[in-house]
Structures are given as C-alpha cells and as structure tokens.
Amino acid sequence: MTRIVGINIPNNQHIIIGLTAIYGIGRSRAKKICEVTKISTTKKIKDLNDNELEKLREEISKFIIEGDLRREFSMNIKRLIDLSCYRGIRHRKSLPCRGQRTRTNARTRKGPRRAAQSLRK
Incomplete structure (x- = not known):
C-alpha cells in the first residue's frame, strides 16, 4: 500500500480511482492532478516510481483536503x-x-419511526 497525505491507497488500483480514497479528491480533480503531473491515468499505483509519487504529493498538497x-x-x-x-x-x-418534503419521506435524516403515543387519562 502506498501512503499519500496519511491515507493508504491500494497498489492494484488505477491512479484516478486510488486518489479518490482521499477526502476532497474526486474523479475530475484526480484527472486534473494527473494532467498537471504528466502521469498516465491508466497507470496503477504500484507502477509509480518515487519521483512520480513525489510529484503527486506535491500537487495534492496545493488543495484543501x-x-x-x-x-x-x-x-x-x-x-x-x-x-x-x-x-x-x-x-x-x-x-x-x-426544501425536501418531510411529511412522508426524510427517514434517513429523521431516524427510525417512533411508535405513536397513545393518549392516557
């Protein structure tokens, strides 16, 4: 496993997919990072040499992540x-x-249903 910015990235993944393991980097930002560093997007993490890894780390450090x-x-x-x-x-x-409706949906946000409270005398 390769470690970039404190995150372990699996060696058998392509660079674009592997970089998305870092919070704040998606597919489009990963492509831009590869373009700037001139690293092929089809390469796998295990095939990168130390120089290319250093370029990646340097470029990633420019973003808030x-x-x-x-x-x-x-x-x-x-x-x-x-x-x-x-x-x-x-x-x-x-x-x-x-602005989503909450009358029938929004169970994820509201949590599990509570049983209806019966009126006591």
Missing part, C-alpha cells in the same frame, strides 16, 4: 446554527435543509 476540509465543513454548519437562520435551525433539528 482531509482534516482541514472536514473542519471547514463543520465550521460552516456551526456558523449557520449560531446565526439561527433557517438552514441552521434545520441542521439543529436534524431535518432536511434543502
């Missing part, structure tokens, strides 16, 4: 919650934030 990106996302959500704007309130209540 992994912990920094996760921290930025959570800080953005925390800011919305602190502002008490509509989206922040929806985040606080663990409801969908982007």
Whole structure:
C-alpha cells in the first residue's frame, strides 16, 4: 500500500480511482492532478516510481483536503446554527435543509419511526 497525505491507497488500483480514497479528491480533480503531473491515468499505483509519487504529493498538497476540509465543513454548519437562520435551525433539528418534503419521506435524516403515543387519562 502506498501512503499519500496519511491515507493508504491500494497498489492494484488505477491512479484516478486510488486518489479518490482521499477526502476532497474526486474523479475530475484526480484527472486534473494527473494532467498537471504528466502521469498516465491508466497507470496503477504500484507502477509509480518515487519521483512520480513525489510529484503527486506535491500537487495534492496545493488543495484543501482531509482534516482541514472536514473542519471547514463543520465550521460552516456551526456558523449557520449560531446565526439561527433557517438552514441552521434545520441542521439543529436534524431535518432536511434543502426544501425536501418531510411529511412522508426524510427517514434517513429523521431516524427510525417512533411508535405513536397513545393518549392516557
């Protein structure tokens, strides 16, 4: 396994697929990284030499990835919650934030159904 930015990437994967294991790098960004470093996208991770790996690490370090990106996302959500704007309130209540209906759907966000409470006298 090759280690890039603290992430173990399996040796038998193509470069584009292997780079997507890093949080913040998808297929399109992986292709751009390969174009800039002039590494063939059909090569596998195990076929890279040390020079090519160093080029990849150098190019990847230009982007915000992994912990920094996760921290930025959570800080953005925390800011919305602190502002008490509509989206922040929806985040606080663990409801969908982007206008989806909640009457019948949204089970993923709301969690499992609770049994109906019967009226007691």
